[in-house]
Amino acid sequence: MSSITLTNTTKKFGEFTAVRDMNLSIKNGEFVAILGPSGCGKTTTMNMIAGIEDASQGTIHFDDRDMTHTSMQKRGVGFVFQNYAIFTHMSVRKNLAFGLEIQGLAKPEVDRRVKEMAEFMALSHRLDQQSSSLSVNEMQKLAIGRSAIVEPSIFLLDEPLSNLDAAFRERMRLELRELQRKLGQTMIYVTHDQIEAMGLADRIAVMNHAVLQQFDTPENIYAKPANVFVARFIGAPSMNILRAHIARDGRKVSAQLGGLEADTIPLDNRLASLALQSGKQELLFGFRPETMRLADRKSAKTFAAEVSLVETVGRRRIGHFQSGLSTFVGTFARRIPLKAGEVVNIELDLDTCHFFDPDTELRLIEPEVETENG
Amino acid sequence: MTDVVSNSTQASAGTVAPAMAAQDKLSSARLSMAKKMLLPTQLLLVFIVAFPLIMQVYISLTWWTPLDGTPWYMAYLSWSWFDNYRELFLDDALWGAIWRTVLFVLIAVPIQFFFGLFLASLFYEGIAGKPVLYSLILMPMMIVPAVAGYIFFLIFQQTGPLNAIISLFYEDAFSVNWLNDVNRAFIAVIVADVWQWTPLMFLILFAGLMSVPEDQMRAATILGANWRQRFFRIALPRIKAVIVIALALRIIECFKIFDMLFVMTRGGPGVATESLSLYLYKQTFQSLEWSYVAAIGITVLIVLSVITGVLIAKAGKAARKQVEEA
Numbered sequence: 182m183s184s185i186t187l188t189n190t191t192k193k194f195g196e197f198t199a200v201r202d203m204n205l206s207i208k209n210g211e212f213v214a215i216l217g218p219s220g221c222g223k224t225t226t227m228n229m230i231a232g233i234e235d236a237s238q239g240t241i242h243f244d245d246r247d248m249t250h251t252s253m254q255k256r257g258v259g260f261v262f263q264n265y266a267i268f269t270h271m272s273v274r275k276n277l278a279f280g281l282e283i284q285g286l287a288k289p290e291v292d293r294r295v296k297e298m299a300e301f302m303a304l305s306h307r308l309d310q311q312s313s314s315l316s317v318n319e320m321q322k323l324a325i326g327r328s329a330i331v332e333p334s335i336f337l338l339d340e341p342l343s344n345l346d347a348a349f350r351e352r353m354r355l356e357l358r359e360l361q362r363k364l365g366q367t368m369i370y371v372t373h374d375q376i377e378a379m380g381l382a383d384r385i386a387v388m389n390h391a392v393l394q395q396f397d398t399p400e401n402i403y404a405k406p407a408n409v410f411v412a413r414f415i416g417a418p419s420m421n422i423l424r425a426h427i428a429r430d431g432r433k434v435s436a437q438l439g440g441l442e443a444d445t446i447p448l449d450n451r452l453a454s455l456a457l458q459s460g461k462q463e464l465l466f467g468f469r470p471e472t473m474r475l476a477d478r479k480s481a482k483t484f485a486a487e488v489s490l491v492e493t494v495g496r497r498r499i500g501h502f503q504s505g506l507s508t509f510v511g512t513f514a515r516r517i518p519l520k521a522g523e524v525v526n527i528e529l530d531l532d533t534c535h536f537f538d539p540d541t542e543l544r545l546i547e548p549e550v551e552t553e554n555g
Numbered sequence: 556m557t558d559v560v561s562n563s564t565q566a567s568a569g570t571v572a573p574a575m576a577a578q579d580k581l582s583s584a585r586l587s588m589a590k591k592m593l594l595p596t597q598l599l600l601v602f603i604v605a606f607p608l609i610m611q612v613y614i615s616l617t618w619w620t621p622l623d624g625t626p627w628y629m630a631y632l633s634w635s636w637f638d639n640y641r642e643l644f645l646d647d648a649l650w651g652a653i654w655r656t657v658l659f660v661l662i663a664v665p666i667q668f669f670f671g672l673f674l675a676s677l678f679y680e681g682i683a684g685k686p687v688l689y690s691l692i693l694m695p696m697m698i699v700p701a702v703a704g705y706i707f708f709l710i711f712q713q714t715g716p717l718n719a720i721i722s723l724f725y726e727d728a729f730s731v732n733w734l735n736d737v738n739r740a741f742i743a744v745i746v747a748d749v750w751q752w753t754p755l756m757f758l759i760l761f762a763g764l765m766s767v768p769e770d771q772m773r774a775a776t777i778l779g780a781n782w783r784q785r786f787f788r789i790a791l792p793r794i795k796a797v798i799v800i801a802l803a804l805r806i807i808e809c810f811k812i813f814d815m816l817f818v819m820t821r822g823g824p825g826v827a828t829e830s831l832s833l834y835l836y837k838q839t840f841q842s843l844e845w846s847y848v849a850a851i852g853i854t855v856l857i858v859l860s861v862i863t864g865v866l867i868a869k870a871g872k873a874a875r876k877q878v879e880e881a
Contacts, residue, residue, distance in 0.1 A: 232774060232777075233777075252776075253773070253776050254776045254777070254779055254780070254781060255779075256777075257779075259777070260768045260773075260774065260777045260778060262773070262774060264770060266768065266770035266771045266773065266774040267789075267798070268771055268774075268775070269790060270792045270793055271792075279775070279778055279780075280778035280779060281777075283779045283780050284779060327774075327778070328778070331778060331779070414729075476607055497703060520618075526586050542867060
């Protein structure tokens, strides 16, 4: 069990910067997902923690031990490769025993722990088979078991579920959580699948273009995204982010999507003060598709939009809307009637709406009320 | 061809079954056509491959030599059945040559293998100056064996550079005559062969090591395996097939060694470095006992075929296994 601290860690491959100035502090026993689109530097970050790649700058500490220049052989981390890297020329048993044999454990002890791990991973019946004969799902279990058996204090998984079929992925997700609870390790999990990250992790590190965007709990990542990228990346359909003109009429502050009164979103006190504090006329207004409500009639809290397209996906109905110069998406229960071409009155849950600075793309936050760490 | 085409057009108008029959007929017609067109080449090939072999077998069953004054096809005049084969079993000079050749293979090939493997593992781990070293190491392989033999003929001279270099470390001048001593000459030819053919071993084994998946090596490293453990537990077992092929190649080649020995020692001193090929050469051009040479040739062919057959079957098995694993 170890905490992991990355301080100003940077990785450059020639001119290309794969990870820039990463500061990440992972607590002992925490399950952290590193989430981001392809090529954002998440695997490089993990490789640096494992020692597969050397950091170009900055330091990596496990607890208070400086591991920056420790070879991967000596870091004592568990690592599950995306393609599993099973030793296919060995039996399942030999694969599981590999790490223990390297440590020079006595044979009875090795046998006992191999048996135990095989049972936990439901591979007992396969122990003496050639590992190349396993199915992809079993290989995945073997890869996890082979790393877990040496009980590393830190466990790293590189997109371990991406090759699995959907049904098994679901089950494996639960088993991973179970494994982590059982062993109590610090676990880092690289993925580009936000559902996996949201469902598994204690905290999520969202990365983009080599830079850490936000490191927070799944709830906060969803409810309080640090910037436009995180806001758009998390949630499906992703957050609507519309260009809005801030208009002030006496004490009333509103966000205009177009020039008309009908497509002007009335703001509450929180949003109004955020908008005024920013001192900018143009802001990015963000709200999640699932926080929209259709009002029966026009009121002081609503604005008007035209339905341009309706999709029905399972029990959800996804509406595409046009208001002023903006288009946006809303999700509703299937029973809500929506017809393309009609004009509807929309009421937003203003507590869940956000403003973003159009230049820095950062979310505007109230200084006293909230504290951000990302 | 025309009737085949008209047949198939008729069939397409009819039901399915006749159509298929026509298809069969069409393809069998094509097949027989193909056979006919390939026949001349095949006959030529059979002639090229089979004729010398049959001729050898034929001559080996007689006492014929070119000194008889009769052409080879008249060899039946001195028909002797298996006398030549019986004689070769009693020929001490032949068995001596075979023994020396086997000894040569048993010493030279393992040395080449271990040097090659050592170099390959160094390159696999990555050493400085790789591209330059790579060309340097491969160079001996590209030299004509006879020329390589000549190079070592010069190096091992009594007044040659080797003795000169060793002399630097001695008070007295070091002047051993390498190629005139029974044991030293044998060592010298082995050194020459190792020098020339270690690169090939290296090349094949290095290619094999490069095919070992990097992630597996990393996985082993992360599990705490050191260089030696990774090499013996992951890399080496994975290149088994490649090793068998490399060894088979070198054993076969080494068994046939001729040119280098011919240039360096002509099999001497005495018969100290006389390989099987050299012995055959001497029998052919000095004793002119061609029927006897033919018998030896046929016997060696049979023995080598069996050995290589076994080796190749083994390599094939290992390779198939590896493919299944991958």
